[in-house]
Amino acid sequence: MKQTTYTLLALILLTLIAAYISTTAGVYTAAGILIVSACKFVGISCYFMEMKKAHVFWKIAILIYLFLFTVIALILI
Numbered sequence: 001m002k003q004t005t006y007t008l009l010a011l012i013l014l015t016l017i018a019a020y021i022s023t024t025a026g027v028y029t030a031a032g033i034l035i036v037s038a039c040k041f042v043g044i045s046c047y048f049m050e051m052k053k054a055h056v057f058w059k060i061a062i063l064i065y066l067f068l069f070t071v072i073a074l075i076l077i
Helices: 002-023 029-048 056-076
Strands: none
Touching (some): 002 029, 029 056
């Protein structure tokens, strides 16, 4: 229960960071939001979708998907 609370607080903090980044007008605004969103994805998939208990294949598949999506999105920005 304690770990879930800390994860939820971290996700709220990351959401606030993404909101702050979105208000800044910079060159790397979209990249910053994308990286923060990737961190949130890991938190949600590991702790709330219980991927920690899943088979190693599914853990690796999720991380490869996240990596490929983030890299392709960063290239297209």
